[in-house]
Amino acid sequence: MLATVLHAPGDVRYEDVPEPVIQKPTDAIIKLSASCICGSDLWPYRGLNAVSQPLQMGHEYCGVVVAVGEAVKTVKPGQFVVGSFCLSDNTCPHCRHGFQSSCEQVEFMTGAQAPYARVPLADGTLVATDGMPDDDLIPSLLAVSDVLGTGWYAADAARVRPGSSVVVVGDGAVGLMGVLAAKQMGAERIIAMSRHKPRQALALEYGATHIVSERGAEGARVIKDLTGGVGADSVLECVGTQESMSQALESTRPGGSIGYVGVPHGVTFDGQQLFFAQRNMLGGPAPVRRFLPHLMDLVLRREIDPGKVFDLQIPIADVSEGYKAMDERRAIKTLLRV
Amino acid sequence: MLATVLHAPGDVRYEDVPEPVIQKPTDAIIKLSASCICGSDLWPYRGLNAVSQPLQMGHEYCGVVVAVGEAVKTVKPGQFVVGSFCLSDNTCPHCRHGFQSSCEQVEFMTGAQAPYARVPLADGTLVATDGMPDDDLIPSLLAVSDVLGTGWYAADAARVRPGSSVVVVGDGAVGLMGVLAAKQMGAERIIAMSRHKPRQALALEYGATHIVSERGAEGARVIKDLTGGVGADSVLECVGTQESMSQALESTRPGGSIGYVGVPHGVTFDGQQLFFAQRNMLGGPAPVRRFLPHLMDLVLRREIDPGKVFDLQIPIADVSEGYKAMDERRAIKTLLRV
Numbered sequence: 001m002l003a004t005v006l007h008a009p010g011d012v013r014y015e016d017v018p019e020p021v022i023q024k025p026t027d028a029i030i031k032l033s034a035s036c037i038c039g040s041d042l043w044p045y046r047g048l049n050a051v052s053q054p055l056q057m058g059h060e061y062c063g064v065v066v067a068v069g070e071a072v073k074t075v076k077p078g079q080f081v082v083g084s085f086c087l088s089d090n091t092c093p094h095c096r097h098g099f100q101s102s103c104e105q106v107e108f109m110t111g112a113q114a115p116y117a118r119v120p121l122a123d124g125t126l127v128a129t130d131g132m133p134d135d136d137l138i139p140s141l142l143a144v145s146d147v148l149g150t151g152w153y154a155a156d157a158a159r160v161r162p163g164s165s166v167v168v169v170g171d172g173a174v175g176l177m178g179v180l181a182a183k184q185m186g187a188e189r190i191i192a193m194s195r196h197k198p199r200q201a202l203a204l205e206y207g208a209t210h211i212v213s214e215r216g217a218e219g220a221r222v223i224k225d226l227t228g229g230v231g232a233d234s235v236l237e238c239v240g241t242q243e244s245m246s247q248a249l250e251s252t253r254p255g256g257s258i259g260y261v262g263v264p265h266g267v268t269f270d271g272q273q274l275f276f277a278q279r280n281m282l283g284g285p286a287p288v289r290r291f292l293p294h295l296m297d298l299v300l301r302r303e304i305d306p307g308k309v310f311d312l313q314i315p316i317a318d319v320s321e322g323y324k325a326m327d328e329r330r331a332i333k334t335l336l337r338v
Numbered sequence: 339m340l341a342t343v344l345h346a347p348g349d350v351r352y353e354d355v356p357e358p359v360i361q362k363p364t365d366a367i368i369k370l371s372a373s374c375i376c377g378s379d380l381w382p383y384r385g386l387n388a389v390s391q392p393l394q395m396g397h398e399y400c401g402v403v404v405a406v407g408e409a410v411k412t413v414k415p416g417q418f419v420v421g422s423f424c425l426s427d428n429t430c431p432h433c434r435h436g437f438q439s440s441c442e443q444v445e446f447m448t449g450a451q452a453p454y455a456r457v458p459l460a461d462g463t464l465v466a467t468d469g470m471p472d473d474d475l476i477p478s479l480l481a482v483s484d485v486l487g488t489g490w491y492a493a494d495a496a497r498v499r500p501g502s503s504v505v506v507v508g509d510g511a512v513g514l515m516g517v518l519a520a521k522q523m524g525a526e527r528i529i530a531m532s533r534h535k536p537r538q539a540l541a542l543e544y545g546a547t548h549i550v551s552e553r554g555a556e557g558a559r560v561i562k563d564l565t566g567g568v569g570a571d572s573v574l575e576c577v578g579t580q581e582s583m584s585q586a587l588e589s590t591r592p593g594g595s596i597g598y599v600g601v602p603h604g605v606t607f608d609g610q611q612l613f614f615a616q617r618n619m620l621g622g623p624a625p626v627r628r629f630l631p632h633l634m635d636l637v638l639r640r641e642i643d644p645g646k647v648f649d650l651q652i653p654i655a656d657v658s659e660g661y662k663a664m665d666e667r668r669a670i671k672t673l674l675r676v
Contacts, residue, residue: 093568094592102592102616230431245609254432254440254622264609271583271605275598278440278622283613284592 003114004057004319009047012320017056020111020118025071028122030081032063033138035113035336036310037322038085038146039172040263045323048265058113059085060145062138065126066116074123080133081126082296083119084288085109085146090124100124100289113319115338127292133300139307139335140299143177147333148295148306149288150261151177151238155185156291157259157282158234162186165227167251168208170238171199173309173333174261176206178236180306183207184298187234191226193219193247199332202308216243220250232256237283240264254278261286310335341452342395342657347385350658355394358449358456363409366460368419370401371476373451373674374648375660376423376484377510378601383661386603396451397423398483400476403464404454412461418471419464420634421457422626423447423484428462438462438627451657453676465630471638477645477673478637481515485671486633486644487626488599489515489576493523494629495597495620496572500524503565505589506546508576509537511647511671512599514544516574518644521545522636525572529564531557531585537670540646554581558588570594575621578602592616599624648673
């Protein structure tokens with residue numbers, strides 16, 4: 001079959017690869033209903049992560065099960081499923097604590113920018129719907145797999161509560177999903193830091209009450225003004241640079257919480273600064289599996305519409321253009337029709 | 339009057355200083371019932387913090403009010419009071435969130451290794467007892483002011499709950515108070531990391547269920563064994579070095595929490611390591627004021643006996659020997675009789 005392979009920074013191709021097959025009794029094979037490109041795919045695409053060998057790309061997925069290994073019990077061929085980008089057994093102690101992204105058997109999904117994909121640890125990773133969802137819900141169900149699950153985790157880690165004041169640092173797809181999550185969790189004030197008109201518009205649509213286009217010290221000052229001189233209760237860090245992390249720290253009140261989900265690149269913290277800042281901090285790859293049933297339910301009941309984050313939809317054969325559009329920030333997030 | 343002054347590393351003197359007077363309408367003057375030496379006093383004593391001018395030492399205190407400024411409303415002369423080492427107004431937004439150690443007006447207490455001391459922000463800092471406490475309770479009430487309040491905050495920040503597994507890194511006075519706090523909060527398994535027999539004995543008395551004398555990778559391995567291969571729910575970091583912080587990180591399960599109260603000296607964190615470790619972290623100077631009424635009540639009802647942490651009691655005139663005994667780890671904590 002044809003699938004997406006990254007050969008070197010900037011060099012992504014839709015080319016022939018072997019069809020996925022059951023390799024372990026805990027595997028499932030799914031036929032994807034749609035696929036997409038993640039902000040984190042841009043790290044190797046931009047050469048910020050090393051590319052030592054061709055990589056089959058894609059870790060966000062939903063679709064129909066076509067085959068399962070003999071040990072798989074909870075899903076069967078013909079069912080529509082959504083899974084997390086983190087593959088987990090969902091039975092180990094870390095999974096039972098709700099941190100499936102630190103599962104003792106954790107693997108990261110790959111090869112999902114393709115018509116078919118192998119999902120290891122299917123029982124612990126996939127959640128099936130009761131019936132076949134309407135076609136128009138596919139983008140939103142696909143979003144649950146990573147981008148919404150990650151934005152949701154950022155809000156959860158930042159302890160957003162009814163009435164909270166919230167700042168979202170980063171107007172990428174994850175940040176926008178963080179706005180949606182904060183709104184769902186009952187936040188009263190949701191401040192989205194964004195400089196881009198289309199993203200500002202989507203942030204407002206998802207529930208942002210304020211847009212702040214300033215950054216750095218000036219951005220922190222505006223946040224202070226918007227939070228009674230105090231700083232926000234909860235800050236969602238959705239970028240992963242030293243600047244964005246500093247922005248998050250400066251935007252939080254003492255005793256407030258930062259949920260950081262942008263994979264840190266070149267970020268260091270000074271222990272004594274963190275100590276006196278007195279911020280709660282929790283980050284990491286999102287344990288999307290914990291949230292999957294709830295988020296799928298919200299989508300199926302049409303209470304949320306995370307699929308709107310896909311502002312570019314193209315055939316998967318044009319995947320190279322999809323990467324380029326996101327790299328150049330012409331697209332927030334690209335959906336690949338398979 | 340005579341009071342404790344640090345002139346240079348290793349050079350602490352009990353010498354003549356001006357008597358404290360009301361300087362602001364929000365001040366109180368107290369006659370100390372007892373004073374003591376803090377582990378953090380050893381940082382400048384050891385030359386690890388700069389000493390650019392003579393410092394009047396001491397920030398832990400309890401005693402009887404002898405004078406108040408005209409704005410002071412909640413305490414009056416004749417009352418017995420305990421205060422936090424962090425002076426706070428207890429009315430600003432940070433105080434109302436329970437983070438008095440980040441009060442908008444925060445100051446740090448000084449000059450309490452003396453017979454009399456000035457307490458700024460008296461209304462927001464001091465809590466009075468109903469009557470005069472029994473003499474034998476003075477060490478425990480004094481402990482509330484910082485060392486117990488700090489150990490308590492470590493357990494609170496590390497989210498100790500009924501049934502939690504807890505590791506305490508550091509067997510100094512704060513660590514031992516952390517053990518006491520974890521026990522009070524209902525922890526099921528309390529693992530004290532200690533190599534010193536008298537401290538191990540006190541840890542066991544305060545509620546430790548296990549003692550681990552190993553450190554580093556071997557220490558982390560033993561902790562894993564004692565927590566079903568998982569790591570602890572809650573870890574109290576009570577030292578403040580890179581080694582102790584690494585020990586704390588390695589001893590916590592993913593999704594578990596670290597409360598760090600040892601002032602970090604030379605500690606840095608790598609953002610990506612912290613991210614993938616997926617630990618909750620909250621540190622800072624303890625907002626003792628939040629816990630004062632509860633902890634004083636526990637002492638007055640004789641439910642806890644934190645005063646046992648003072649294993650050396652000497653007249654304040656011998657304060658120099660008290661510093662030396664703690665510096666050489668001959669004493670866990672020194673009480674100064676005034």
